[in-house]
Amino acid sequence: MMKQNKNFDAVKMMREIREKLSEKYWKHPDILKKEMQAIREKYNLKIAELTTTK
Numbered sequence: 001m002m003k004q005n006k007n008f009d010a011v012k013m014m015r016e017i018r019e020k021l022s023e024k025y026w027k028h029p030d031i032l033k034k035e036m037q038a039i040r041e042k043y044n045l046k047i048a049e050l051t052t053t054k
Contacts, residue, residue, distance in 0.1 A: 025032040040047060 039045070
């Protein structure tokens, strides 16, 4: 049986975080690109470029 009175709702928290990020980046993709590049540099991540095949 699940406890009905939860003190912490992780799903609700994640929905709220996703909504805030969506509002932040929706009309500002340049900010998203800049912040993602900073993360790649911080953690030394290499992102493979997408290539199209025929």
